[in-house]
Amino acid sequence: xxxxxxxxxAIGILASRGLSPAAPPPHSFGRPLIPDLLADASVVDxxxxxxxxxxxxxxxxxxxxxxxxxxxxxxxxxxxxxEGSIFPDNFNAKYWAPSAPFQHDGRYYLFPTLEGKITxxxxxxxxxxxxxxxxxxxxxxxxxxxxxxxxxxxxxxxxFRDDDGQTYMFYSRRRVVKLKPDLSGPDGRVIGIDTGExxxxxxxxxxxxxxxxxxxxxxxGGETYAYAYLTSRASPxxxxxxxxxxxxxxxxxxAGIHGPGHGCFLNPTGTDDWYFIHLEFGRGSTNRQVFAQKxxxxxxxxxxxIKLTNQGVGDLRKDPSLRPNLALAGTASASxxxxxxxxxxxxxSPGRTETFAPDLxxxxxxxxxxxxxxxxxxxxxxxxxxxxxxxxxxEAYFVKPAAGHAYKLESSLDGKTWSPYGGHEDVxxxxxxxxxxxxRVRHLRLTILKGEPGLWEFRVF
Numbered sequence: 455x456x457x458x459x460x461x462x463x464a465i466g467i468l469a470s471r472g473l474s475p476a477a478p479p480p481h482s483f484g485r486p487l488i489p490d491l492l493a494d495a496s497v498v499d500x501x502x503x504x505x506x507x508x509x510x511x512x513x514x515x516x517x518x519x520x521x522x523x524x525x526x527x528x529x530x531x532x533x534x535x536x537e538g539s540i541f542p543d544n545f546n547a548k549y550w551a552p553s554a555p556f557q558h559d560g561r562y563y564l565f566p567t568l569e570g571k572i573t574x575x576x577x578x579x580x581x582x583x584x585x586x587x588x589x590x591x592x593x594x595x596x597x598x599x600x601x602x603x604x605x606x607x608x609x610x611x612x613x614f615r616d617d618d619g620q621t622y623m624f625y626s627r628r629r630v631v632k633l634k635p636d637l638s639g640p641d642g643r644v645i646g647i648d649t650g651e652x653x654x655x656x657x658x659x660x661x662x663x664x665x666x667x668x669x670x671x672x673x674x675g676g677e678t679y680a681y682a683y684l685t686s687r688a689s690p691x692x693x694x695x696x697x698x699x700x701x702x703x704x705x706x707x708x709a710g711i712h713g714p715g716h717g718c719f720l721n722p723t724g725t726d727d728w729y730f731i732h733l734e735f736g737r738g739s740t741n742r743q744v745f746a747q748k749x750x751x752x753x754x755x756x757x758x759x760i761k762l763t764n765q766g767v768g769d770l771r772k773d774p775s776l777r778p779n780l781a782l783a784g785t786a787s788a789s790x791x792x793x794x795x796x797x798x799x800x801x802x803s804p805g806r807t808e809t810f811a812p813d814l815x816x817x818x819x820x821x822x823x824x825x826x827x828x829x830x831x832x833x834x835x836x837x838x839x840x841x842x843x844x845x846x847x848x849e850a851y852f853v854k855p856a857a858g859h860a861y862k863l864e865s866s867l868d869g870k871t872w873s874p875y876g877g878h879e880d881v882x883x884x885x886x887x888x889x890x891x892x893x894r895v896r897h898l899r900l901t902i903l904k905g906e907p908g909l910w911e912f913r914v915f
Contacts, residue, residue, distance in 0.1 A: 485766040495744045510856045547568045547569050612658055630645050659717075667685065680704035683702060703747070782816060830907060837912065860881045862879075
C-alpha cells in the first residue's frame with residue numbers, strides 16, 4: 455500500500471462548504487456524506503478523526519458483488535478521503551456491512567460479512583490491513599469459524615461493550631450473543647430480541663446514554679426501509695420496552711429521502727450530540743449513498759422522530775485552515791455525456807431522473823456526478839475558472855474510486871496551449887486524487903486513462 459496522504463491537504467489546502475460562494479440550487483440527490491456509492495455505514499470518532507467503514511456499492515446488481523473494502527476518514531465530517539484497501543492485496547471476498555472497529559488488547563477488530571457470513575478480522579491499525587482470524591496464530595485452539603455457525607442469514611454484526619466489560623455481538627434478525635473475554639467466540643446461547651415484529655430486520659446498533667440502553671434496528675428493505683428502536687434500563691439483553699413512537703425514520707419523498715436503511719448512530723467524543731447515519735435507496739438496488747441526520751431526545755430519554763433532510767449536517771468540527779474552492783465559480787465541459795437515467799419507485803413515491811452534465815462535478819454536493827458516454831475511448835473533463843487564477847492544488851473525486859484510476863491533468867491560460875499539471879499513469883485506489891503545484895491557470899483538463907470515466911467532484915485551490 456502506498457504511503458497515506460494527509461487527509462485533504464491537511465497542511466492547509468482544503469475545501470469547505472462553509473467557505474463556498476453562493477450555494478448551488480439543491481437537486482434531487484441532495485448532499486450525501488461521502489462522494490461515492492456506499493451503504494451499511496459504521497462511523498466512529500477516534501482520536502479526533504471520523505472513520506467510516508461501509509459496503510462499497512455500485513459494482514454490480516443486487517448483492518452479487520461488492521467493491522474493494524476501504525475506510526473513509528475525515529477531520530471535520532465534511533471532507534472525506536481514503537487511501538487503498540483495508541485488506542491485503544490478495545484479498546478476494548465479497549465484503550458487506552462491516553461493524554465499527556472494536557479495540558481490544560491493543561489491536562482493532564472488525565466484523566464484516568464476508569461471503570455472506572459474519573467473520574472476525576484484526577489489524578494493528580484502524581486503516582488496516584485487516585486479516586481474518588483463522589484460529590491458528592490469533593486464538594490458538596479456539597476453533598474460530600465464520601460466526602455464528604449455527605445460524606442462517608447471520609449478517610450485519612455490531613459489537614457493544616457494557617460498563618462491566620462484558621462484550622456482546624448484535625446482528626441481523628434481532629439476535630444477540632455474549633462473546634468470550636478474548637473475543638474468540640460466542641459465550642452462551644444466541645438470544646432473540648422481541649421487538650413485537652416478525653418481519654425481517656437488520657442493521658442493529660446499540661448504545662447507552664444516561665443509564666438507558668437503546669437497541670436500534672431496521673424494518674423492511676429497499677424503498678420501505680425504516681428505523682425503529684427499543685429501550686432498556688436493565689441490560690443490553692433486556693428486558694426491553696417498546697416506545698409508543700418506535701419508528702424514528704422512514705421514507706419521506708418530500709425530503710428527498712427514500713428508504714433510510716442500515717446505518718449507525720454517532721456520538722462525537724466529548725458531546726451529547728447524536729447523529730443518525732443511514733443509507734438512502736435513491737438509485738435502487740446496490741447503488742446507494744450515505745446521509746447524516748441530527749437526532750434529538752425527549753426529556754424522558756425517548757428518541758424524537760427524526761426530521762429527515764437530504765442536505766447533510768455540515769462540519770462537526772471547525773478547521774481554520776480551510777481555503778475556498780475556486781472550482782465553484784467555474785464552468786465545465788467534457789468529451790461526452792452519458793444519457794440520463796430514469797429511476798422508478800413504487801407509487802406513490804415519484805421517480806427520479808439522474809443526469810450527468812459536466813457542471814455536476816463542480817456543484818459541491820457529493821450527490822451528483824459527470825459521467826462520460828459509453829464508448830468514449832478518451833474521456834476528458836475540463837473546467838474554465840473564468841479568469842486566470844493563481845492556484846496551489848486540485849482534488850479529483852472519481853466515480854468508483856475503490857477500483858482505481860490513472861489520469862493526466864493539464865493546465866492552460868488560453869484553452870489552446872496546454873502544459874502538464876498532474877496525474878499519474880499507474881492505477882491508484884484513493885479518493886481524492888491530489889495534485890499540488892503553484893501556478894497561474896484559467897483552464898484545467900483532466901483525461902481519464904484508466905478507471906470509471908466519471909467525477910463526483912473536482913476542486914481547485
